[in-house]
Amino acid sequence: MTQEHEDPKFEQWLKDAARTTYHAPRTPPREEMWARIEAARRDKHVIELRPWLRWAVAAAAVLVLGIGIGRWSRNAPAGSKAAAGTQVANEIDSLASVAYQVAATQYLSRTEAFLTSFRADANRSTNTARLAHQARELLATTQLMLDSPAADNPRLRALLEDLELVLMQISLLNPVQDGHDRDLITQGMNQTNVLPKLRSAIPAGPVPVRRTEGAL
Amino acid sequence: MDESQLIARVRAGDSAAERALYDAHVDRVYRLAFRLAGDDALAQDFTQETFIRAFDRLGSFRGDAAFSTWLHTITTTVVLNGLRKVKRFRQREADIDDAHDIGVVRRHAEPDLKVRLKQAIDDLPEGYRTVFLMHDVEGYTHEEIGVALGVETGTSKAQLSRARAKLRVALADFAGEWVQ
Numbered sequence: 001m002t003q004e005h006e007d008p009k010f011e012q013w014l015k016d017a018a019r020t021t022y023h024a025p026r027t028p029p030r031e032e033m034w035a036r037i038e039a040a041r042r043d044k045h046v047i048e049l050r051p052w053l054r055w056a057v058a059a060a061a062v063l064v065l066g067i068g069i070g071r072w073s074r075n076a077p078a079g080s081k082a083a084a085g086t087q088v089a090n091e092i093d094s095l096a097s098v099a100y101q102v103a104a105t106q107y108l109s110r111t112e113a114f115l116t117s118f119r120a121d122a123n124r125s126t127n128t129a130r131l132a133h134q135a136r137e138l139l140a141t142t143q144l145m146l147d148s149p150a151a152d153n154p155r156l157r158a159l160l161e162d163l164e165l166v167l168m169q170i171s172l173l174n175p176v177q178d179g180h181d182r183d184l185i186t187q188g189m190n191q192t193n194v195l196p197k198l199r200s201a202i203p204a205g206p207v208p209v210r211r212t213e214g215a216l
Numbered sequence: 217m218d219e220s221q222l223i224a225r226v227r228a229g230d231s232a233a234e235r236a237l238y239d240a241h242v243d244r245v246y247r248l249a250f251r252l253a254g255d256d257a258l259a260q261d262f263t264q265e266t267f268i269r270a271f272d273r274l275g276s277f278r279g280d281a282a283f284s285t286w287l288h289t290i291t292t293t294v295v296l297n298g299l300r301k302v303k304r305f306r307q308r309e310a311d312i313d314d315a316h317d318i319g320v321v322r323r324h325a326e327p328d329l330k331v332r333l334k335q336a337i338d339d340l341p342e343g344y345r346t347v348f349l350m351h352d353v354e355g356y357t358h359e360e361i362g363v364a365l366g367v368e369t370g371t372s373k374a375q376l377s378r379a380r381a382k383l384r385v386a387l388a389d390f391a392g393e394w395v396q
Contacts, residue, residue: 013394021330023254028246
């Protein structure tokens, strides 16, 4: 049944006009594309990490390593611990704890600064592309953390999931029509209390820089 | 040899079968990429990325849907994600260009149908534009579009209807052409 707003004449005219004039495709260069596909698949194991991704991977690696060492040192049998020596075990615990604290604090502080800045500028439509770029960087780290043992902590996991959602929304902001979207994201941030939760997860005071020497 | 046999051979590492599968689908993948991107270099990049991902993930293709449907799901994901990145990058460049052009008065010629149609389609929201191009221009069914975009068939139909309504308003000056 033809609905009231449908107009078969218009639809046919539109189809014909769009097919012939809108981005009318050329003949695809099959051989050139195939050569590049083969080359890319040959070299797929060589991945060059971008600087921000290197940072993210390093942060996540430190988290995994730190937590892993921490658990190992806590869960090791008493006999082996004694054999290794109390002092060594304590140092491993301390190192893991510091490494984890530094990596997590850096990530959480950076995210807190970013979201605070975003909320403060929520009514402006400037720098959307830069915001989206920064959100993508933080999103990558968030997702790495979600996949790490750090996410075994239910509270931290809940916070990371909230951050993932907010960062995902910011990374997809449309530079042209972002005013309304920004308002919605800010409302969502306020409703979920993500910033207060984030701030409470950041340890008070500066990161103990001297103690991190050799840990990272 | 039917397509399921071809896919089995690709999974077994047969490079000739890979090429045969590529030849069977590359034209339609490229057409869709070009319609959505409007740029030959981008369309080639997206086509290549689609096949690279498809060959890498062929193990996860279960055969529940047609291979072409699965492949076009990858195509739309690659193209739409790629276009979002390009759009943001171009917007940043445009912001810089606009800052340099302050005080310059631009003259716009009266646009013809081709220009107005392009502008009207480009101005559609991403979802409307994608469904319109896939259905009305490239001939995909609503079922295929639904699978490719991960939406219900009814959503695809609704978006097409809204896209046409917006285009009808935008192209009202040319009403004489379709009324005839």
